[in-house]
Amino acid sequence: GENVEQHPSTLSVQEGDSAVIKCTYSDSASNYFPWYKQELGKRPQLIIDIRSNVGEKKDQRIAVTLNKTAKHFSLHITETQPEDSAVYFCAASQGNTPLVFGKGTRLSVIA
Amino acid sequence: GAVVSQHPSWVICKSGTSVKIECRSLDFQATTMFWYRQFPKQSLMLMATSNEGSKATYEQGVEKDKFLINHASLTLSTLTVTSAHPEDSSFYICSADSADEQFFGPGTRLTVL
Numbered sequence: 001g002e003n004v005e006q007h008p009s010t011l012s013v014q015e016g017d018s019a020v021i022k023c024t025y026s027d028s029a030s031n032y033f034p035w036y037k038q039e040l041g042k043r044p045q046l047i048i049d050i051r052s053n054v055g056e057k058k059d060q061r062i063a064v065t066l067n068k069t070a071k072h073f074s075l076h077i078t079e080t081q082p083e084d085s086a087v088y089f090c091a092a093s094q095g096n097t098p099l100v101f102g103k104g105t106r107l108s109v110i111a
Numbered sequence: 112g113a114v115v116s117q118h119p120s121w122v123i124c125k126s127g128t129s130v131k132i133e134c135r136s137l138d139f140q141a142t143t144m145f146w147y148r149q150f151p152k153q154s155l156m157l158m159a160t161s162n163e164g165s166k167a168t169y170e171q172g173v174e175k176d177k178f179l180i181n182h183a184s185l186t187l188s189t190l191t192v193t194s195a196h197p198e199d200s201s202f203y204i205c206s207a208d209s210a211d212e213q214f215f216g217p218g219t220r221l222t223v224l
Contacts, residue, residue: 032211043204043215044155089154095211098145101154 002027004092006102013080014110021105023090024072030092033066033073034099037086044089048075080109113139113209117216124195125224131191132219134205140185141207146178149202149218161188195223 003026013019025033031052036044050057050064050073057064061080066073077084087106091099114137124130134144142163147155159180160168167180179191188207192199200223206213 034212041202041218041220043217045215046212049212096143096208098157098160099155099206099213100157103154 002030002092002100004090004100004102006090006105008105009103010106010108012108012110015080015082017080019075019077019080019084019107019109021075021088021090021107022072023074023092023102024070025092025100026071027092027094028068028071029094032093032095033064034091035062035064035075036089036091038089038104039086047088077107080107082109082111085109113137113207113212113214115205115207115214115216117205117219119219120217121220121222123222123224126196127194129191129193130195130221131189132203132205132221134188134190134207134216136186136207136209136214139207139209141188141209142185143208144182144188145206145208145213146180146188146190147204147206149204155204158190163188192221195221197223199223 006023034049037047038044048062050066061078063076087104089104090102093099116135118133144161146158149155158173161180161182163182169175182188204218205216
């Protein structure tokens with residue numbers, strides 16, 4: 001089955017700096033790669049996703065890149081703000097199959 | 112986007128009792144719903160896939176007789192934690208699939224005393 005590895009587990013950045021979180025996956029059949037932001041005690045919120053027919057996707061300060069050959073994808077947050085502080089999860093699936101989550105990255109943005 | 116609700120949002124129960132959690136898709140029909148469990152400071156772990164009108168598919172290590180899943184309609188799936196014990200205390204989250212995107216419920220925090 002699919003296995004998703006996520007790094008780093010914790011990340012601290014100064015406000016205004018960029019943050020990068022990386023994930024690798026094992027199943028070459030996976031074709032859907034979402035990123036979720038989860039605040040304490042709340043549900044995961046989809047912040048951006050990418051499908052295997054695209055190499056990069058951007059939405060304002062957030063971007064995701066996908067390298068299908070190497071089976072890894074990354075989340076990039078630019079101009080970080082304190083409200084970006086949360087736990088971020090990557091996931092992988094074949095679209096309509098269950099999501100397999102990475103272990104999460106706790107991002108702290110220091111003002 | 113599609114809306115998924117969960118009820119209750121939190122529950123405290125005594126050890127040995129059973130607890131039912133409901134997951135509803137409010138504005139779309141979901142033939143498939145997923146149940147996840149999240150322990151503190153950990154990731155979401157898939158427990159089972161709930162299929163409308165058929166038996167749920169459980170992940171390895173999840174006891175189907177302890178975590179009963181019923182997906183009786185296209186908008187409702189229920190998870191019943193039977194004979195709950197303190198180690199079952201966790202955050203239970205459901206999700207429903209719509210157009211190849213999963214939408215999460217708000218979660219249910221279960222505390223077993």
